[in-house]
Amino acid sequence: MRLVAVSKTFAGGAVREAAQAGLRDFGENYVTEGVEKIRELRGLGLIWHYVGPIQSNKTRLIAEHFDWVHSIDREKIAARLSQARGAEQTELQVCIQVNVSGESSKGGAAPEGIVSLARKVAGLPRMKLRGLMAIPEPTSDERLQRRRFAELRALRDELNRDGLALDTLSMGMSADMEAAIAEGATMVRVGTAIFGERTS
Numbered sequence: 001m002r003l004v005a006v007s008k009t010f011a012g013g014a015v016r017e018a019a020q021a022g023l024r025d026f027g028e029n030y031v032t033e034g035v036e037k038i039r040e041l042r043g044l045g046l047i048w049h050y051v052g053p054i055q056s057n058k059t060r061l062i063a064e065h066f067d068w069v070h071s072i073d074r075e076k077i078a079a080r081l082s083q084a085r086g087a088e089q090t091e092l093q094v095c096i097q098v099n100v101s102g103e104s105s106k107g108g109a110a111p112e113g114i115v116s117l118a119r120k121v122a123g124l125p126r127m128k129l130r131g132l133m134a135i136p137e138p139t140s141d142e143r144l145q146r147r148r149f150a151e152l153r154a155l156r157d158e159l160n161r162d163g164l165a166l167d168t169l170s171m172g173m174s175a176d177m178e179a180a181i182a183e184g185a186t187m188v189r190v191g192t193a194i195f196g197e198r199t200s
């Protein structure tokens with residue numbers, strides 16, 4: 001189980017402290033803010049995860065600076081990231097974000113299109129499809145939390161039966177990580193429970 005510390009809105013100093021306490025994986029969901037921190041903290045050997053919405057005009061910055069991208073939800077974005085990843089860099093590690101709760105406002109690909117999207121992403125050069133990510137609707141109903149995470153796991157299993165070899169389920173945040181872990185999360189993305197409440 002891997003803990004990704006989501007440091008969005010917190011300054012580089014907070015990341016540095018968390019790194020001194022032993023954390024290695026950090027998540028950001030605003031591109032320019034994330035890239036600034038990556039540049040500032042270069043040399044600490046940190047692993048950077050982009051977990052936010054992806055606009056076409058930001059794919060180059062993301063591909064050049066981040067190690068992981070969790071939030072791919074369409075082929076066009078995946079293709080642009082693949083193209084922008086340097087040949088001298090290691091493969092970009094990616095997950096497809098799935099909209100498991102069907103909210104129209106939420107990012108993520110519809111579950112129905114996942115098999116076809118995953119095949120396409122898995123075929124792109126300079127990136128490696130590792131698994132699936134989801135941000136279900138906020139709820140304190142633990143049974144509903146578990147149902148959503150179980151749905152994501154079932155989709156991952158379906159893709160693996162289809163011939164892929166996905167080892168990653170990026171699911172669970174401060175408020176629902178216990179449910180996610182119970183359903184097989186391999187990465188949890190935790191902000192508030194590590195850094196405290198965000199003010200902005």
Ligand SMILES: *Cc1c(COP(=O)(O)O)cnc(C)c1O
Pocket residue numbers: 006008029051052135173174175189190191192193
């Ligand atoms: C902010 C954020 C998190 C962390 O949320 P917390 O509730 O603060 O733990 C996790 N994943 C994504 C995609 C985020 O944007």
